[in-house]
Amino acid sequence: MSEITLFEARNIITMDVNRPLATHVAVREGEILAVGGEDCAQQWGTARLDRSLKHAVLMPGFVEGHAHMTAGAIWRYAYAGYHDRYDPSGVLWPGLRDIDAFIIRMRERLDELQPEMPLIGWGFDPIFLPGERLNRHHLDRISRARPVAIMFSNFHIMCVNSVALEMAGLDSTTDAEGVTKDSAGEPTGELREHASMFPVMHRLNIDFRGLNRQPDSIRAYAEVARRVGVTTATDLFSRLQDCDIDTMLQVTGQTDFMLRIVPALAAQEAPMDVAKRAMEIRKRSRDNLRLGAVKIMTDGAIQGWTARVKSPGYVGGKPNGIWNTPPERIFALVEEMHQCGIQMHIHVNGDEAAEVTLDALEAALCKHPWPSHRHVLQHCQLMGRDLYRRAAELGVCCNIFANHIWYFGDQHAAITIGEDRALRMDACRTALDVGVNIAIHSDAPVTPMAPLFTAWCAVNRKTMSERTLGAAQCISVQEALFAITMGAAYTLKLDGEIGSVETGKRADFAILGADPYEVDPMNLKDVEVLGTVFGGAVNLL
């Protein structure tokens, strides 16, 4: 008979209505055997009591339903952002609040590199640094001898120093729109969009997506997750070539690997090819690597004015956004995936994109009944009550981008969609009221992965300026905690295995320093994460 471990905790928040609270959980072979008090495992034989977590609060391991593996790998480069951020090894990198702090930090990071290596930074956001735009003269203060390239947080703009410009052959004779020039006709160092960055990216060998394909990057992602109590995380838009899957299987199959990864195949080719590939790779699934779903892009992002929004559009008369996949192709992809029994995660930021996608889903459902499809709309930022109703009618889940409220809420009210739609954006309350299964997410590395912070956003709807953006859409702590556990597990069709502390499920827990129900809801984001339990194995930070 295998050994039974009985964990004692200060409190266990189970997310199971039959026994919402407990103090003990018994685990055998990575599976929950019993939940309750100190005698809960008695029927099952002798248990070894583990009191190492007796001062901690346990919750089901958190489930991050929308993030990207780059959240780990990107730390190979120097963080240059405004907000404080933790790296995968738990080091806090304080936000850089002015240009001098930025230059000092980047100089330090350059000194840590091998001689000759270029300095590559990420996460710089000019919105928060008023004054002169970042240019090569600033970056020349970091180095005049080695190339320096700083990627902005939106990944659409990069700034480089004079050495990098010279290396890439960009000078006054370069005549390309994205290569910004100063009044004297010399490049400023700011390169807009990937075509203009290409000469630098190619020569410095920068490949943000390719980073994910290395074993270290997969392990870094697991570290990011562990630090925030996440035991299951998606990687939503993955290339998933055979060699990538080989690497992922090898890394996630190691006994000390502590994360279940759910990648979604990037739907970038013809619908039939995508479907064929999704069905092929589904067969390679293992416990820690769940393959088979696809990710479809539709529109862009609201803060970039590229999301497709319904009337009256963007404030200030900015034109409507762009389709990344044309509506006809959305219909074709949705029908093909649906009829092949492939679950879809569909990116919809604007309400027009959500509407077209729901139309496509409805058409597919009418032709090919599939009651348990659980397709998921991802982001859902501008969906109103009408669209959430339709999602509920169709059995479509919504994974809502709650972190946006804090990071971008003020800007949405002021400069993108205007006050009234900002008040009802990321409408978790409405979605729950009309019966949609919701999850909430970070889209890491766009914003940091931290489900308790995401829950805090959905509960309090505070923006960076401390205002409450649309109090009518706040949800309760209980509802938010459900969204980051059972809600997200449901969107991944894993709610039978994870998402609650319940007999028969995987022994995946988040280990917390305080009880999220006992703290002031405004302090929910500050509840300390002490580590995770994954398949019964304790991993304290």
Place this chain on the structure above:
Amino acid sequence: MNDRLPLSVISGYLGAGKTTLINRVLAEKHGQRLFVLVNDFGAICIDECLLESATEDTLVLANGCVCCTMGADLFLAVGDILDRADRPDHLLIEASGIADPSRIAQVAKAEPQLAYGGITTVVDAQLLPKQLQDLRIGKQVRQQIAAADLVCISKATSSDPASEPLLDAQACAPIVNLAKVDQISPALLGLRPSNIPARYLTGHNSYISWQYSGKIKLCRAALLAKLKQRPDDILRLKGFVSNDDETAWQVQCVGPTTSIKPVGQPLATTLVAIGLSDRITEDEIERWWRR
């Protein structure tokens, strides 16, 4: 640096006929080793006897052309092609049905090792009027046409003359009806008609060409001013213009777009231009150049 790789983009909304155009260019006799990056192989159709080898993501043709799927990252694919020991003569990129082609073509302006080969936008004569008015996609269709250096009309029949005036209002570029030209590769790749076997020039439209070689030297500003005045119906103009005793300019004009890049060695001025014979004559081009 006068061995720059020309990069051209083929754009057009879903179903406009991009793949048909690519199939046609691959099959035409142009003597160039093309490298074509496509979204997917679904509709690429190569005559078996022209095919040398085929793998999951690459087709190699007996005439030296290669057709390849671009994978997840277009620019990485472009980088790989630049790094190849045997660079092709011309790189053609099929933009996705909704892409803004200028966002891709921009790379040819920014990258010193690439030459701007222009944007060709294919439009479906039958569907265009409806597409332009479609509230959901109209903006992106108009953007593709406005960005074009050459507009190719596909699927036109004699009963729908409406698409040309509609296009005129949207495009800055010359417009070519694909049904009315025997060869499209000169317009797409900038070949001289002397490379075209005479038998292809019967019946339909043919191309005229103009060329100049001489000792003229022009500074950048003077060259730009000159090129700005060029006749609208020149489809392509390319070559080198001497700057001073040590340097020259590489010139690539496609439709309304002008791209000049420096060459770090002295070169005599040599230029070639082509146009369609029913739109422009060699004399008109010559008069502009001599003016």
